[in-house]
Amino acid sequence: MNQKLPYLLNQYLNDKCSDRELAEFYVLVDDPANNMELSDLLDDAISTSTDEKQLSANQESELLQYIFEYKELAAPGYKPVRGWDYRSWSAAAVLFLTLCTGLYYFKSKGPEQQREQAAAEISVGGNKAILTLADGSVIDLHSAHRGKLTEVSGVKISKTAEGQLLYQISDASLVKSSLNTMSTPRGGQYMLSLPDGTKVWLNSASSLKFPTTFSGLNERNVQLSGEAYFEVAKLKTPFVVTTDKQRVEVLGTHFNINAYLDEGYTKTTLLEGSISVSSLKTGAVMMLHPGQESLLKPTGLSVQNADIDKNTDWKNGIFMFKNESLEEIMRRVSRWYDVTVVYEQAAPRQETFSGIVSRYDNVNKVLRRLELTGEVSFKIQGKKIIVSK
Structure with a gap:
């Protein structure tokens, strides 16, 4: 913790900083090590103040100029997701959503405390499947003890010390393939290691159907509903992921598939290697290279450059919004916190927002960040x- 940051932030917000x-202050804001502390200090200021005010014109101009001219929300170029670190972002990015409209609201204690109590009833998502x-x-993986869970037809299924699901061949002479399904609820996520060594991270409200062994099969075929990130073991046998609308074929690579039915598209993002994406309806085929994504919509299949960090934010434990509509954001919030979202007539459904917030924060903190724009x-x-203007 930087001992000077609380003092300097208070000086800045009260327009008392010397040159x-x-x-x-700007040096500290630029230091990634201060990222989370700055976020917490801002939240404390919002929660404890009883007055409503906004930044002075000078504060607004200076800080926004600093953020927009000298810092970008996203680093350019491709970065592998396994090397991505939330702490590597400039602490200035923490201020992005809070200050993107030039307003900084201090909420009254009463309504805020009431909503904090209501939000406490909504659980943060976690490892559940x-x-x-x-x-x-059926095995409830959240409550199951670590260690061996069961053994079926020469395949041992266990839960690791890290809480992950692991498939291992224990007796090759008894191996007989059968289909298993791992499903995550709303508010859940889980990591799975398949028998071939492929690693799969399953996002909330998703399911993966897979064989207990790939031995003797011409393809390593799995079926996905929802969203998952794959690190495929490199073998000669093709690895195939089928969703309700598309087929993805690879040999060994890292990629993410978003196939939630309520999104209206299927998005496949490639980080390493190369993959073939095909539409089950039209038969159209596209090849992806690292840093690209395919979009399968009712109008057809297309390829474009991908925003790797944004498309894999969930795996890194954050929500990253970049010019994302309120409806898109709230669909993600709804799945992760297992809540129902209701819009009042005047709610700004198509208003866009940008910013970063931890997926492990209380839901009220996520909502408060959006409210600080003054738009919702x-x-x-x-x-x-309930969403309103």
Whole structure:
């Protein structure tokens, strides 16, 4: 923790910084090590103040000029997701959503405390999934003890110390392939290691159907509903991911597939290697190279440059919004926090927002960041979020 940051931030917000203090403040804002502390300090200021005010014209101009002219929200170029680190972002990015309209609101204590209490009833998402075996038996992976869970036809299924699902061949002479399904609920996610060594991260409200062994098969075929990130083991046998609308074929690579039905498209993002994406309806085929994404819509299949960090933000434990509509954002919030979203007539559904916030924050913190733009308001009633202007 930087001992000077709380003082300098307070000086800045109260327009009391000397030239030297202002320069020092900008240096601290630019240091990635101060990212989370700055975020917490801003939240504390919002929660504890009883007055409503906004930045002075000078504060607004200076800080926004600093952010927009000297710092970009996203680093240019391709970066592998496994090397991505939330802490590597400039701390200035933490201020991006809060200050993007030039307004900084201090909310009154009463309504804020009431909503905090309501938000406490909404759980943050976590490692939760159900494993359904071929015989129909079910294992709750969230409550299951670590270690061996079961052994079926020469395949041992276990839960690792890190809470991941692991498939291993224990007796090759007994191996007989059967289909298993791992499903995550709304508010859940889980990581799975397949028998071939392929690693799969399954996002909330998703499912993956896969064989317990790929031995003797011409393809390593799995079926996906929802969203998953794959790190495919390199073997001669093709690895195939089928969704309701497309087929992706690879040998060994890293990629993400977003196939949620309510998104209206299927997006496949490639990080390493190369993959073939084909439409099950039209038969159209596209080859992807690292840093590209395919979009399958009712109008057809297309390829474009991808925003790797944004498309894989969920795997890195954050929400990253870049000119994203309120409806798109709230669909993600709804799945992760397992809430229903209701829009009032005047709600700005198509208003766009940009910013970064942890997926492990209380839902009220996420909503508050959006409210600080002055464009939208939220109410929480049980497991329902009501959106208004």
